[in-house]
Every structure is written in structure tokens, then in C-alpha cells.
Amino acid sequence: MRRFGLFILAAAAALGQQRNFVSCPIVRDTKTVPCFLAEYEGETYYLGIQQDITADFHPPQLKHEVLVEGRVKPGPRVCGGIPLQPVSISVLKEVNLACNTLLPPEPGIEAPPAPRGPGPSSRRPEGGPQAGSAPRQPLTGRQEFTVLYAFNDDYLEYAANQVVTEAAAYAKRIGASNVKVSGYRATSLLSNGDRLVEKAGLAEKRAQNIATVLRGLGVSRLVVESKSDAEPGDGQTDPSRRRVTIVVTP
Amino acid sequence: MRRLFVIVILIAGIVLTLSAQYQDRFKNTWIEPGSGVTLPEFDAFDSVDGTVGVLNASGPVSTEGNPFFTALGTNGRACVNCHQPTYGMSVSTSGLVERWRTTEGKDPVFAAFDGSNCPGLPQDQEKSHSLLLKRGLFRIPLSWPPKNADGSPKPVEFTIEVVRDPTGCNTSPQYGLKSADPTISVYRRPRPAANLKYVTSGGRPIVLKTGMLADLDPETGNPVGMNLMTDAREPSLKTQAVSAIMGHEQAHEAPSRQQIEKIVEFESQVYVAQQAHIFGGPLAVAGGPPALGVAALRDRKAGVLGDNDYDPVFGLFTAWKGNDYYRASVARGADIFMFRQFWLRDATHINSIGLGNPLKRTCATCHNAQMTGQDLSAGWVDVGTTNYPTWTDPSTESSELPVFKITCNRDADPHPYLGRVIYTTDPGRALISGRCVDVGSIVMQQLRGLSARAPYFANGSAKTLREVVDFYDRRFDMKLTDQEKEDLINFLGAL
Numbered sequence: 119m120r121r122f123g124l125f126i127l128a129a130a131a132a133l134g135q136q137r138n139f140v141s142c143p144i145v146r147d148t149k150t151v152p153c154f155l156a157e158y159e160g161e162t163y164y165l166g167i168q169q170d171i172t173a174d175f176h177p178p179q180l181k182h183e184v185l186v187e188g189r190v191k192p193g194p195r196v197c198g199g200i201p202l203q204p205v206s207i208s209v210l211k212e213v214n215l216a217c218n219t220l221l222p223p224e225p226g227i228e229a230p231p232a233p234r235g236p237g238p239s240s241r242r243p244e245g246g247p248q249a250g251s252a253p254r255q256p257l258t259g260r261q262e263f264t265v266l267y268a269f270n271d272d273y274l275e276y277a278a279n280q281v282v283t284e285a286a287a288y289a290k291r292i293g294a295s296n297v298k299v300s301g302y303r304a305t306s307l308l309s310n311g312d313r314l315v316e317k318a319g320l321a322e323k324r325a326q327n328i329a330t331v332l333r334g335l336g337v338s339r340l341v342v343e344s345k346s347d348a349e350p351g352d353g354q355t356d357p358s359r360r361r362v363t364i365v366v367t368p
Numbered sequence: 369m370r371r372l373f374v375i376v377i378l379i380a381g382i383v384l385t386l387s388a389q390y391q392d393r394f395k396n397t398w399i400e401p402g403s404g405v406t407l408p409e410f411d412a413f414d415s416v417d418g419t420v421g422v423l424n425a426s427g428p429v430s431t432e433g434n435p436f437f438t439a440l441g442t443n444g445r446a447c448v449n450c451h452q453p454t455y456g457m458s459v460s461t462s463g464l465v466e467r468w469r470t471t472e473g474k475d476p477v478f479a480a481f482d483g484s485n486c487p488g489l490p491q492d493q494e495k496s497h498s499l500l501l502k503r504g505l506f507r508i509p510l511s512w513p514p515k516n517a518d519g520s521p522k523p524v525e526f527t528i529e530v531v532r533d534p535t536g537c538n539t540s541p542q543y544g545l546k547s548a549d550p551t552i553s554v555y556r557r558p559r560p561a562a563n564l565k566y567v568t569s570g571g572r573p574i575v576l577k578t579g580m581l582a583d584l585d586p587e588t589g590n591p592v593g594m595n596l597m598t599d600a601r602e603p604s605l606k607t608q609a610v611s612a613i614m615g616h617e618q619a620h621e622a623p624s625r626q627q628i629e630k631i632v633e634f635e636s637q638v639y640v641a642q643q644a645h646i647f648g649g650p651l652a653v654a655g656g657p658p659a660l661g662v663a664a665l666r667d668r669k670a671g672v673l674g675d676n677d678y679d680p681v682f683g684l685f686t687a688w689k690g691n692d693y694y695r696a697s698v699a700r701g702a703d704i705f706m707f708r709q710f711w712l713r714d715a716t717h718i719n720s721i722g723l724g725n726p727l728k729r730t731c732a733t734c735h736n737a738q739m740t741g742q743d744l745s746a747g748w749v750d751v752g753t754t755n756y757p758t759w760t761d762p763s764t765e766s767s768e769l770p771v772f773k774i775t776c777n778r779d780a781d782p783h784p785y786l787g788r789v790i791y792t793t794d795p796g797r798a799l800i801s802g803r804c805v806d807v808g809s810i811v812m813q814q815l816r817g818l819s820a821r822a823p824y825f826a827n828g829s830a831k832t833l834r835e836v837v838d839f840y841d842r843r844f845d846m847k848l849t850d851q852e853k854e855d856l857i858n859f860l861g862a863l
Contacts, residue, residue: 213787
């Protein structure tokens, strides 16, 4: 019983650190790259900085509201905001001209170090695997690959595109007997209790798109399915349910 | 008094010889189909501020019987009519106006089909060719809805209406959107048929900008780079050549395989770049910037990303920094192109693909491929040249170009910055993909041989390089100084 109570407390604490909301993004210019922020209930949160297409963090967009699903990271403010990490960013599709705040650089507000500055890249292409890094184990057996999406989106962004390419390469290498593609859509539980549900038909569309790409990459023996009902939201792991899974069976 | 008289006579003499030379040169350099001339391995032609070089990497080319230079259809045109060496393998409006004058409008380049505002117009009148003579634009008729390879209609995400039709072609019962073969006419500049190894490089299976499969070369089955034509509708040089013969040349019979191979062979070995500047002298000089001039284009590798500071898009200009006035200006211009930061805003397929809006970057973020400054990925971007509010053309009511109203379906993703109702003079990629997000996205052209082939942008809306630079200054609120503008213009002109 006590254990259970502690568990509840821990869960509540975790929920207490979670910030899920929709608002206009705010762009803060700095001496280097801009920071992307958003306000919720009178507090400013730091989402991330401008990077490159290959980065994990893809900034939001002015002229659009953003769905932020993140966890407060203890520690100092970054770029004037409370950092959220991990954080999931979904640019909402409809245009909203009210989202138009670009703040000038201000003394004392600095962006964290950026792997790439605002000019051209200074990084030379890497010459092969880095010394010291362990060679990756080749995959074997049944493997599941997961492609993640932004809310209400079926755009296969850079990282997702890598996952599909890897899945296709694996399926072809082992001559898979079956490649099962399953599409899902999800619900996001916001901190204010509202629920945002991804649009109907999206699970099918996601699955079909992935199947088309896999076929184009030379994968056969595809089984495509999708779950038309939206997955429920728990306010903590919702971004992980906006997905397509690719299960490759030898 | 006598002295003065002699001087006047002398000056008049010089002017007369110069202008005669100029005219001679002009006559010799406009190549007519079937003229049989031989192109030397290297030739240089006057451009506005210097000379443009044309290099045939495989040696002198006899045009005799060469299908690029031979009329293969019914209207007397060959590829060369619109892709002239003198004009950097495109054609400039000044060249077209001159041609109208010398042939009294009879040159096949003015053929009714697409060399006039609309085929039904009285062809002997200049105003029926106004878009060609004023802006260098040919009519590009495209089926609506677009078709799959097997002729079936592609699904589309929007409806399209004609709200202004200054050429009469889009509302014409014979040629228009409501004709038996529903067609949208847009008006576009010829893109240079040169340096094509760069233009056709970089095919990857998945297009970064869409997350969808790239088109395949029907012959090899390989994915293509999708940088050909304003809307990437042609997968390969071969399919492009066939379409050009059946369209621009109005052939009734498909060309032979040998003809197509010969055309692709010719255009794949021809290189075009600015070669010299009137004050600056030769541009491709030992120890100078490595990417200028035609030989560099022949020798360098295609498909290399240049959005970096160690081997940038058009090479390093270090050798020219602090050099004479012109060279130093070009070098500063190159730095502006690579390093001058500004806010890239509301540009579909740049800001909308995960880079964020706005994005603090440079010209080279979009123009990122080495040697040509195209996009290494599929090159369509809405930079603001065709959608209203355009940054180039006057209001919808006074547009010289047709204006279309696009209404996106409820279940489609809208245009990321203009929403669900868009007014445009050219929907660009959307006419091929049928997607709302693509409305106004134009495949960027290569940035070589620019001085020889004004005006610029697919719709000829920038008459000079200055107008191009002014456009960017307005569009992205760059706040360029007069000096920076001049440097950028000198740099672009040297490419």
C-alpha cells in the first residue's frame, strides 16, 4: 500500500513536470542562432535552437501555433526560458498570422552552443566511423522499426526517412518472409485537461505512405494495416504513439 | 577648326565601324536551324558586361544534321532557337527583340503555338508576342489535372480558377481550362541547356522535401534529382528532349532513339559561364577563384554540397580579396552570397521542412550545390516570385501574366504561409504534384552565364541582376547597402 502511494506520488510529480500545451512560438534572436521559446500560463519555456535538418530538434514556425509536449528539465534557464527536455514539437497546419513574435538579441541572453551557426557549415564530412566507437552489431532476427510523426502530420522527416531506409535495407538483406506495416494515430492530453485527437484517416494514410516508400525501395511481401481509432493519451508518452511500426520477420 | 572637323570624322568613323562590327557579330551568332555552322571547341560572345564562354568539351561540333540544330517538327524550330550559345544556351529578351526586328517577326522562335501569348491571336502583331518580347516568356501548356505516365488523371488537392487572363489563353474555349483538353497555360523562361551534369545529378530514393519517393528515370529505373524544368516534370534529359520536340517543335511523329541520343550527347558536353568582364578582364585565371569560367565547370565534380565555409558553392575568392576594384568587389559579393545572414522567412520547402521559420541563414542555404548554386535536394521552393502578394509583379488587376485562384480541399494540408486560398501567376510544382503545399514552388535555376540571359526568375520578373538583388532585399528585408548590392551584382554577373 505504501509502495502504491509512493508510486502515485512519483507519477504525480512526473505529471507535474510535464508541460503539454498549444501556443504561438516566440523566436529570440541572439548573437549566434535564434532560440525558440513558447509561453504557457505566464511562464516562458525554452524549446531549442535553430539547427540543421539532420538534428533531433526541429524548431517551430512563425505563422503557426505549435503543440509542445515536454518535460521540465531542472537547472538554469536557457535563453530566458525554462528548458523542456525531452520535448516534442508539432507545427499545427493551419496558418495563424497572430504568431509573429521575433525578439531582438538582448545582452545576457545567449543561445547554447550550436553545432552549426547561422552561416554555412564548418563541419567537414566525417571520414568513416570514428575511432573508438564500437562497430554496430548487425541486426538479426525479427526486428521492429518505429517511424514517429508530428501531430496530425504524415511528413516523413529526415530521421524518419533514415528509419524507413534502414528497415528496407534490412528486409532486403535477410530476404524477409513478411514485412508488416501498421499505422496509428494518437491523442494528446494537454496539461489543461483538453484532448487533441489526430484526424480520422491519418493512420491509414501514414501506413500507406510508408508501404509505398518501402515498395519503392524494393521491399516485397508487405502486409499493411492500420488502426482507425485514435490511441488514448496519457499526457506523458503521447508523441511515441503517433507512429508507424515496421515489423520485419525473417 | 579643321582639327575639330578631323576629330569629329574620326569619332564618327570609329562609331560606325564598331556598330557594324557589333551587327556583324550579332548576325553571325544567332544560329538558325539547319545553318550547318561548326561550333568551335571554345567560343566567347558579348554579354551585357563582358563575354560569356561556351565550351564544347568533346571538341568542335558540326551542327550539320545534328538534331539539336535541326528542325524536327512542323514549325521550323530546333532546340537552338531557344537555346542559343550567344545567350548562354538560353535566350535573352534583347536577343528576341533584335530577332523580331531583323526577321519582321518571322523567325520560328515566334511560332504561334508557344512563341505568342496564345495561338489564336493575330500573329503578325507585336502585342500578340508581348510576353516573349517583354519578358522572354514562352507559353507552357500543361494538362489539368496532371496525368500519370499511363494517362490516368492524378488525384489533386485543390481546384483552380482563372481570375485574370490577359493573354486570353486560359479562358479560350480552344486552349483553355474549359476546353476539350483542359489546359493551364503558364509563361516561363527557357532554362539554360548547358552544364547539365550538375543539373541532373543527385538522385536519391526519397525526396527530403516531401518524404516521398523520387521520380524514376524511365530508362534506368534509378531515382532522379528532380531539378529539371521549373516544376521538375521531366525525369531525364531524354524525356525532356522528346517533350520539347513534340511540344515546342510541334512534331507529329516521335523522334527516333538516335536523334534523342544525339541531342543528349550534345547538351551534356556543352558548358557555359561568364568568361571575362569589360573592366575586370579574364575571370578564369591561374591562381584566381577556382570555379569561374567554363573549364572549371567541365572539370569539377557534380552533386557536391557547397553550403560550407571550406569549399563553398562557387569556391573561395581569397585570391581576389584586396585586389583591383572589380575583383575585390566580386570577392565581397561571393562572401555576401555565402555569409551575409538574413532571416529566411515563409519560404515553403525551406522553412517548412524542419529548419524552422524564420531561419537565420544565407543565400547558400537554398542555392547550396557547388558550381551551379541549385539545390542539391529536389529544388522547388516558394521564394515569393509567383504567389500573391508577390514581391515581383503588380497587383492581380494589372498583372501581365494570368492569375489563378487556388482553393485547397478541406482535408489537404494548406500552403504553409498562405493558407487555403492562394492567388498565383504560376502554381509551379503544384501543377505536377497536385498538392496544395506546392503552390508557387519553383525549381531554382542554375546561376551560371547569368549576364548573357536576362531577364531572371522563371517568369522573367527581374529584368536585370540589380532587380534580382532588389527583390531579395525587399523579400527578406536584408537591408543591403548600395555597396553590398553592387558587390552581389558583380559576383552574380561573374558566374
